[in-house]
Amino acid sequence: MRRLKLETQVSIDGFIAGNSGNTDWMIWNWGPDWTWDEELQKYHTELTKSADCIFLSRQMAEEGFNAHWQKVTEDPLDTRFSFAKHITDTHKIVFSRTIDRSTQIPGGWDNTEIADGDFVDVVEQVKRKDGKDIIVYGGSTFAATLIKAGLIDEFHLLVNPVALGQGLPIFNTIDIKQNMKLIKAKSYTCGIVLLHYNAN
Amino acid sequence: MRKIIAAINLTVDGFCDHTVLSSDEEIHQHYTELLNGADTILYGRITYQLMQYWQTLIKEPSGEKSMDDFARAIDKIPKIVFSHTLKNPEWNSAKLANQSIEEVVLELKQKAGKDILVGSRSLIVQLTNLNLIDEYQLCVHPIIVGKGLPLFEKINDRTVLKLLKTEIFNSGAILLYYKRP
Numbered sequence: 001m002r003r004l005k006l007e008t009q010v011s012i013d014g015f016i017a018g019n020s021g022n023t024d025w026m027i028w029n030w031g032p033d034w035t036w037d038e039e040l041q042k043y044h045t046e047l048t049k050s051a052d053c054i055f056l057s058r059q060m061a062e063e064g065f066n067a068h069w070q071k072v073t074e075d076p077l078d079t080r081f082s083f084a085k086h087i088t089d090t091h092k093i094v095f096s097r098t099i100d101r102s103t104q105i106p107g108g109w110d111n112t113e114i115a116d117g118d119f120v121d122v123v124e125q126v127k128r129k130d131g132k133d134i135i136v137y138g139g140s141t142f143a144a145t146l147i148k149a150g151l152i153d154e155f156h157l158l159v160n161p162v163a164l165g166q167g168l169p170i171f172n173t174i175d176i177k178q179n180m181k182l183i184k185a186k187s188y189t190c191g192i193v194l195l196h197y198n199a200n
Numbered sequence: 201m202r203k204i205i206a207a208i209n210l211t212v213d214g215f216c217d218h219t220v221l222s223s224d225e226e227i228h229q230h231y232t233e234l235l236n237g238a239d240t241i242l243y244g245r246i247t248y249q250l251m252q253y254w255q256t257l258i259k260e261p262s263g264e265k266s267m268d269d270f271a272r273a274i275d276k277i278p279k280i281v282f283s284h285t286l287k288n289p290e291w292n293s294a295k296l297a298n299q300s301i302e303e304v305v306l307e308l309k310q311k312a313g314k315d316i317l318v319g320s321r322s323l324i325v326q327l328t329n330l331n332l333i334d335e336y337q338l339c340v341h342p343i344i345v346g347k348g349l350p351l352f353e354k355i356n357d358r359t360v361l362k363l364l365k366t367e368i369f370n371s372g373a374i375l376l377y378y379k380r381p
Contacts, residue, residue: 012338012361012376013214013352025358147344152208155213161378163328163352163359171213174346177220180212182342182372191363191378197212 003133003153004055004123006143007047008170010157010194015167016140025162027190034079037190040158045083047156048162050134053126054087056112057142058096066092066107093126095119095142140168148173154198155180161191202252203315203334207234208351209373210340215348216321218250221341224371225268228266234337235273239313242304244320246281248294251319263310266369280304282323305332312321323356336361 008016009026017023023030034041056065072084092112100116101109115122123146126134136146145169146152180197187193223231235241243251251256257271279294282301289296297304301323308316318324318333326334336353339343361378368374 011214011358012378013350014212015214018358025360154338155212159376161361161363163355163361165352165355165358169213171344171346174344177343177345180342180344180372182368182374185366185368185374187363187366193363193374194338195212195374197372 002053002127002129002131004127004146005047005051005133005135005154005156006118006137006146006152007044007135007156008138008143008158009160010132010170011162011164011167013159013163013165013167014171015164016138016170017168018164019166019168021139021168025160027160027166027192028158031081032078034083037188037192040188040190040192040194041079043194045086045185048083048135049086050133052090052132053134054090054092055073055123055134055136055142056092056094057139058094058099058140059142060137061094061096061105061112062099064106066105066110066112068102068107070107070110093122095122119145120151123149135162138170140170143170145172147171148175150199152182152199154196157193157195157197159193201309202311202313204309204318204327204332205234205238205315205335205337206318206327206333207231207337208319208321208324208339210351211343211345211348212339212340213344213346214336214350214352215345216246217345217348220343220345220348222367225264225266226369227371227373228270229338230339230369230375232266232270232273235270235277235318238315238317239349240278240280240308240340241274241317241319242280242282242297243321244322245281245286245318246322248279248281248283248286248289251279271318277317301326302330302332305330321349322349328352328359329356330353331380333380335377336366338376338378339369340374340376359374
C-alpha cells in the first residue's frame, strides 16, 4: 500500500514554526539558494520524488504553494528547478470543505483536486490506490490532524539546532503516547539532523 | 576548562517526563560512563528525589548489571541539590546548595576538575537563560507523547546551538550533542 510521508523541519523542541507561524529560525528557510547543503537538498528532492501525490492544507493552497513552484519552473537554471518541476507535475489534493474550484488560489488548480469528504476516508482511499507514495509538508494544524488520526506512516523530521521554547506543535493532539521506530538518523554539515521514524 | 553539560532524556516532541521515558541496558551504560567521567551533578529537588530511588539499589542490588552499575555511579558522584524546602538531602554524597545556581556554577567553573552535569529540567532552563550551559546531550527517545513537561518551555529567547555529533542506540534513541555557538 502507498505510504503517507510527513516531511517537515522542526526545532529541537518539536515545533514546526514559531508562535506567529514564523520560520526565520530555520537554517534552511526554503529560500532560493539550494546549494548550501547539497546532500540535504538531494535527500529532500529524492524524498519528494518518491511520492506522486501531495496533500495540501487549504491554508497552504491559499497561501500560494502552486504559484510559488510554478514560478520556479520558469527558470531551468534555478537550483530548485528539478524539484519544482516535480511538484508542479504531481497530483495534489487539497483537503477542505469550505472552498471549491471556483475559489481563486494563486497558481490555479492545475493538477490539483479538492477532497471535501471525511478526510480519514479520503486518505485511506488514496492510500489503497496504485501509485508511488504520498507526501505532506504541513501546515501545523493539518499535520496534527493527520497524526492524531494515525494516518502518517513515515515521519521525516529535519531537526534544526534551535530550541524555540514556544511555537506551533504538530504532536499536541494525540490522545495516547505512540512509540515510533527509528529507521534512519543522519546529521548534515549545516547542523540539521534528519530523523526518519516509521509509525509503529 | 571543565564543561557544564546538560544531559537529559527527551521525547521526539520535546518533553522530558521521567514517567514516559524508559532506558534500556545500553542507555544505562551510557549514563554510567557519563557519570563516571564527571565529578559533580546538579539537581533540582524534584529530579533529585526521583534519583534517590537508586539508593535502594545500593542496599539491594537488582542483579541486572547495567542498573547496578548505574546505581553505583550515581551513588558515588557528588551531588549538589537546589531546593528551598529540603532540609536534609539524606544521601552521603549529596549536599544542599547554599548559593544561587549562577554563583555555584561560576565558582565550580573556576576550580580544576572534570565536567559538571546538570540533570534537571528547571536547572537546565535557568542555566540556559544565563548562557552557562556549554554542552547539551539530548537523548531523544522514539516516542511521541503529545503533552507533558516541555524541557525548553521557559527559556527566555530562542536558543541557537551548534551540532557537534550524534550517537544512535539500539532502542532507536538518538543522542544529539550540541554546544553553545
